[in-house]
């Protein structure tokens with residue numbers, strides 16, 4: 001939905017910057033070219049330029065900063081922590097000023113009976129996790145595999161997901177407080193009634209529900225949000241499985257859907273292909289490939305044999321009382337075992353024991369148990385809602401330098417582009433989606449790494465990554481061509497992405513004219529000057 005450019009008065013950026021400086025203090029209005037360049041660097045080539053970064057500290061400062069943007073017709077792009085790697089990081093869709101909400105980082109309220117926490121945009125996974133621990137750990141949060149420094153609200157605004165029964169983030173949030181470009185503040189659900197007792201426990205409230213308007217959109221700035229937590233279970237057990245043969249994909253999808261539908265599995269289950277596992281275990285085997293790309297089937301097979309992974313590799317977890325987990329485990333064994341080559345259940349005790357016996361184990365079997373534990377532990381912890389930065393190492397897959405202790409894919413010019421098609425959780429559809437990915441990647445010489453998640457009982461989100469080295473001349477363009485072709489072929493086959501990066505916007509076939517027009521009218525009504533994140537999700 002494009003802005004009515006003809007009706008726009010010219011922007012007066014210089015005057016806006018002067019006003020922001022008066023309002024927030026010089027140090028919170030950043031115009032230093034080096035800082036703007038850093039903020040304008042993503043994991044792929046981008047074109048939009050960042051004119052300034054504005055960093056308010058309170059909700060009233062946010063409102064005042066927006067007022068200035070409206071008065072001066074300057075485009076404002078909000079972010080919470082700006083670590084939207086693979087989707088554009090903090091780079092806006094078009095030229096504009098960034099509104100950094102990271103300084104609003106209060107945990108406003110925690111109800112220890114209901115398991116709900118109300119937070120501001122700057123609250124990170126690390127912060128919430130530490131807070132819950134400090135309160136005795138009675139409740140667990142969900143965590144993504146991105147980084148402990150990622151925000152909760154930014155991820156939820158993108159409808160991101162994690163690993164626990166609370167993994168579908170937008171489905172676990174309610175009571176949004178939203179600042180509209182007009183300066184009005186609205187609250188969603190029951191929280192729109194002053195003092196409503198159910199403000200933080202019910203999403204719908206009464207009457208039309210507004211929450212959905214503010215994720216993956218450009219209609220408002222979320223300044224507070226309530227998140228529903230899960231109670232720490234009496235017993236937790238993770239399971240890992242592996243199927244060597246690619247032909248097992250169909251029965252696996254069938255069984256996992258069944259287990260999800262009947263609620264034996266209450267959390268997201270993940271299925272990663274061999275390329276994805278290879279990239280999470282280490283870097284591209286440049287020596288074995290004699291410097292050539294893409295990874296050959298032979299070298300991949302050798303890696304899989306040596307590191308013991310299959311064509312499809314899964315993980316999931318069970319949460320509940322010992323009896324509940326025991327019953328679920330028996331059911332999983334009965335249904336899943338016929339279709340996999342390995343199925344292992346792990347809990348705190350077995351993981352601790354493995355850590356203790358790793359030396360004698362290696363001596364007897366020759367297998368490096370420490371290596372296995374190192375690989376399993378971050379995924380295991382993620383399924384308990386513990387954030388980790390371990391997964392970031394995989395973004396260095398094609399780099400010639402090893403991942404540093406403080407990985408930063410933007411800074412280190414790691415190439416990463418996501419494409420995120422969703423399929424019904426049916427074997428035929430999932431196979432069809434996977435085949436399209438393989439066909440397109442074969443034309444572009446990148447590794448078709450896929451991580452599929454049964455985020456819900458009925459659908460599979462496929463996170464396809466194009467990982468490359470931005471320092472190799474021409475790779476930025478080749479990788480984007482691969483993405484564009486992939487998106488085109490997937491949407492032509494009626495598979496649509498769950499989420500768009502700045503690189504995908506404008507490349508998805510338009511919505512039906514009626515919904516397009518409605519969204520245009522909403523944008524025009526709420527943001528008549530097209531100040532807020534113009535272009536985002538258009």
Ligand SMILES: Cc1cc2nc3c(=O)[nH]c(=O)nc-3n(C[C@H](O)[C@H](O)[C@H](O)COP(=O)(O)OP(=O)(O)OC[C@H]3O[C@@H](n4cnc5c(N)ncnc54)[C@H](O)[C@@H]3O)c2cc1C
Pocket residue numbers: 078079080081082083084085086089090101121143144145146147150151152153154155157158159160161162220221222223391392393394395409533536
């Ligand atoms: C190795 C790796 C693993 C990853 N794993 C996952 C994963 O498991 N799950 C997952 O979902 N993602 C994952 N990601 C992708 C991404 O890094 C995360 O989704 C991350 O949480 C997004 O960044 P952020 O939280 O800083 O959001 P931000 O960059 O702060 O926000 C994202 C966008 O949301 C909008 N927004 C943010 N805050 C507000 C607000 N207050 N009001 C209105 N709009 C707002 C803005 O348009 C902004 O550009 C992964 C990335 C990598 C590299």
